[in-house]
Amino acid sequence: MQVTLYFSEEDEYLIRLLDEKARRERRSRSSVVLSILEEYFEKDKKLGEILVDLRVVKPQEVEEALKLQRNGVAKPIGEILLEKGVVGNEDIERALEIQSRYR
Numbered sequence: 001m002q003v004t005l006y007f008s009e010e011d012e013y014l015i016r017l018l019d020e021k022a023r024r025e026r027r028s029r030s031s032v033v034l035s036i037l038e039e040y041f042e043k044d045k046k047l048g049e050i051l052v053d054l055r056v057v058k059p060q061e062v063e064e065a066l067k068l069q070r071n072g073v074a075k076p077i078g079e080i081l082l083e084k085g086v087v088g089n090e091d092i093e094r095a096l097e098i099q100s101r102y103r
Contacts, residue, residue, distance in 0.1 A: 003030075043102040048077050050095040051087060061086050 007015060022032045042050055048062035065080040073080060078092040 005033075038098065039102055042098050045099070046077075047092075047095055047099055050098050051081070051091065054091065054095060056087050056091040056095075057081060 018029055018032055022029045025032065027035075042053065045053070048057070048066065051057045052059050052062060061081065061084075062077070065077045065084070065086075068080055069075070069077065075083075078087075078096070081087045082089065082092060
């Protein structure tokens, strides 16, 4: 995927800061932009919300798993979704990785 960003002269300082961060972390500019966006959108979200954002589950499937938890199923939501066959292990691992970055 290719994305083009347009910015004005007033925003040049942001590009400079972005380039400095990319150099410091030895990453590309686009990688830094994506990590900033991910942090902004995923910070403080619960695992089910992240899975929905990743489009690996539907909101209704998360709600069903939460209903099971409320009715006494003492398992993490990721485990419930795995057992129901709604998500794969790699989906849970990715969502947990995103979640742990910002907590």
